[in-house]
Amino acid sequence: MIIAIAGSQLGENVRILKAEVTKTAYQGVLIAVATIIIATLLVSYFSVGELSLNGIVSAQKNNIALWFLDCTPFIFGFWGQYSSTMLAYKAGAMVFDQTQELRNEANNLEKQTHHISTHDSLTDLPNRTLFYDRVERAIVTADDQNQLLSILLMEVENFKDIYNTLGRNSSDLVLKQVSARLKKVSRERDVIAKIDSNVFGFLLVDIANLSIAERLAQTIQQAMEPPFIINHSKVTVHPVMGIAHFPDHGDDVDTLIQRASVALHTAQHSSIGYCIYEPSFDKLNPKRLTLMSEFREAIERDELELYYQAKVSIQTGELLGAEALVRWNHPVYGLTSPDYFIPMIVEYTRIIKHVTLWAFQRAFRNCADWHKQGIDIKVSVNLSTKELHDPELPDLIAGVAASTGIKPEWIMLEISEGSVMKEPEITLEIVERLHRMGYQFSIDDFGTEFTSLAYLKKMPLTELKIDKSFVMNILNSENDSTIVKAIINLAHNLGLQVTAIGVENQEIMAKLKEYDCDMAQGYFLHKPFSATEFIQWMNSSKWKAGRSANKN
Ligand code: C2E
Numbered sequence: 001m002i003i004a005i006a007g008s009q010l011g012e013n014v015r016i017l018k019a020e021v022t023k024t025a026y027q028g029v030l031i032a033v034a035t036i037i038i039a040t041l042l043v044s045y046f047s048v049g050e051l052s053l054n055g056i057v058s059a060q061k062n063n064i065a066l067w068f069l070d071c072t073p074f075i076f077g078f079w080g081q082y083s084s085t086m087l088a089y090k091a092g093a094m095v096f097d098q099t100q101e102l103r104n105e106a107n108n109l110e111k112q113t114h115h116i117s118t119h120d121s122l123t124d125l126p127n128r129t130l131f132y133d134r135v136e137r138a139i140v141t142a143d144d145q146n147q148l149l150s151i152l153l154m155e156v157e158n159f160k161d162i163y164n165t166l167g168r169n170s171s172d173l174v175l176k177q178v179s180a181r182l183k184k185v186s187r188e189r190d191v192i193a194k195i196d197s198n199v200f201g202f203l204l205v206d207i208a209n210l211s212i213a214e215r216l217a218q219t220i221q222q223a224m225e226p227p228f229i230i231n232h233s234k235v236t237v238h239p240v241m242g243i244a245h246f247p248d249h250g251d252d253v254d255t256l257i258q259r260a261s262v263a264l265h266t267a268q269h270s271s272i273g274y275c276i277y278e279p280s281f282d283k284l285n286p287k288r289l290t291l292m293s294e295f296r297e298a299i300e301r302d303e304l305e306l307y308y309q310a311k312v313s314i315q316t317g318e319l320l321g322a323e324a325l326v327r328w329n330h331p332v333y334g335l336t337s338p339d340y341f342i343p344m345i346v347e348y349t350r351i352i353k354h355v356t357l358w359a360f361q362r363a364f365r366n367c368a369d370w371h372k373q374g375i376d377i378k379v380s381v382n383l384s385t386k387e388l389h390d391p392e393l394p395d396l397i398a399g400v401a402a403s404t405g406i407k408p409e410w411i412m413l414e415i416s417e418g419s420v421m422k423e424p425e426i427t428l429e430i431v432e433r434l435h436r437m438g439y440q441f442s443i444d445d446f447g448t449e450f451t452s453l454a455y456l457k458k459m460p461l462t463e464l465k466i467d468k469s470f471v472m473n474i475l476n477s478e479n480d481s482t483i484v485k486a487i488i489n490l491a492h493n494l495g496l497q498v499t500a501i502g503v504e505n506q507e508i509m510a511k512l513k514e515y516d517c518d519m520a521q522g523y524f525l526h527k528p529f530s531a532t533e534f535i536q537w538m539n540s541s542k543w544k545a546g547r548s549a550n551k552n
């Protein structure tokens with residue numbers, strides 16, 4: 001098809017070029033004819049002594065030079081036609097070659113871009129997106145042809161220790177070598193992917209029986225046994241694995257991967273190092289799976305709601321911001337906390353993306369409305385670890401911002417301390433992109449993980465939020481009060497403002513003022529409210545927001 005189109009384009013180019021050159025050949029013929037006429041007239045005049053028909057006829061009859069001249073228009077015409085055709089074909093072929101070259105380059109570039117977006121840059125294995133896609137397709141085929149397939153997830157359990165001991169470059173080398181050994185033990189038609197910083201996924205297609213995945217788990221254990229030699233040091237890798245089978249454990253990609261991951265978490269506490277999913281693994285939480293399947297429709301059924309909790313300046317009493325907190329209004333269980341369902345859905349990439357989009361749309365719309373009403377507050381939106389590793393996040397946020405008309409400086413994005421450490425490079429890249437777009441960042445739940453200070457300094461942060469577990473106890477626990485004071489000092493030294501969450505009473509508020517903390521958030525001010533209740537609270541409370549210049 002492409003060749004046919006290119007061929008017809010070449011024919012068209014040849015026709016245009018030929019027409020151009022033929023025009024020049026015609027001009028040549030005209031000049032030759034004009035030369036013959038002038039020459040004939042001159043010969044006639046000089047030989048007969050006048051310009052007459054007889055003189056012209058005799059000149060043409062008797063002058064051999066004129067005979068020769070008479071041939072020139074034909075020679076010009078023929079030569080012009082011939083060379084124009086040759087030239088046109090040559091030029092056409094050159095254009096065709098160059099077009100073909102450009103087309104090849106464009107194809108290569110497209111292939112490269114596609115490869116980069118679907119592969120892990122370190123190991124060149126398919127990434128999470130491609131893995132999900134392959135599993136989804138494999139399920140369709142397996143369903144059609146009555147085949148079995150298995151998902152095996154393998155985590156390098158001691159990767160954090162390796163990272164902390166050897167640093168980034170060497171731990172990257174470990175992952176590269178792990179991926180090379182994994183490739184060696186897998187069958188050609190299976191898919192191996194790197195789906196998280198230290199998690200690899202296997203898709204085993206068209207298997208004769210379900211024990212194949214278990215045998216692969218044992219082979220992987222043997223393959224990982226010999227220590228890895230990294231810069232002359234021996235490094236031991238501890239793999240843990242979880243397995244789920246299609247169709248026994250799920251008939252869609254999200255359920256299968258989630259169940260393989262439940263099996264993996266169970267394997268972390270087992271002595272054999274791998275587990276095959278069993279429904280009893282979910283027994284800890286009987287509601288969990290039912291809720292999970294219901295959550296998929298929660299957005300469509302309009303069961304999610306965004307609540308708000310105020311942030312006030314401890315020093316001036318001014319209302320400076322509000323944190324948006326999602327709630328699930330479950331038809332049976334009532335208002336359900338995000339602490340319950342967010343961790344449950346983060347494994348489900350697509351669902352968490354839906355929730356993120358929904359939360360941003362709601363929060364940005366409310367924020368835009370408040371600014372229109374002249375209420376100058378900053379709205380904080382939470383981002384989970386998985387969302388922060390999604391390269392599409394900045395575009396998604398930019399799209400919602402454009403459709404709601406908010407300004408990035410009205411928004412604070414809250415990222416958890418843990419997410420910063422999980423995939424530091426990707427997180428930093430995404431955070432920096434959003435920061436360049438004008439968004440500010442806050443580190444949430446500070447104090448719960450041991451974030452490297454060097455790393456914190458690299459992040460373009462504005463705020464640090466002290467986890468409520470410390471704040472709520474500052475009156476009774478000397479340890480917690482020392483930690484809170486130390487975090488406030490540290491944040492101020494890094495040029496960050498500090499918000500304390502979990503301010504449950506006047507005494508905690510007073511203590512925080514003494515410690516020079518900037519902002520407070522907690523039940524002392526109010527419990528999170530729906531957007532309508534929040535507006536009513538703002539209008540009636542003593543904490544007042546600044547008036548914005550945006551008021552219509
Ligand atoms: P977080 O960001 O640390 O939010 C603060 C949590 O502390 C909220 O719980 C809030 O209700 C609670 N809190 C505030 N003041 C007090 C207090 O004085 N005492 C006590 N006991 N608790 C207080 P909530 O709303 O249940 O949210 C829990 C977590 O869920 C949030 O923690 C956040 O990490 C996550 N989350 C909430 N909404 C979203 C969302 O839209 N997207 C994502 N990814 N995560 C969200």
Ligand code: MG
Nearest residue numbers: 323382414444
């Ligand atoms: Mg938060």
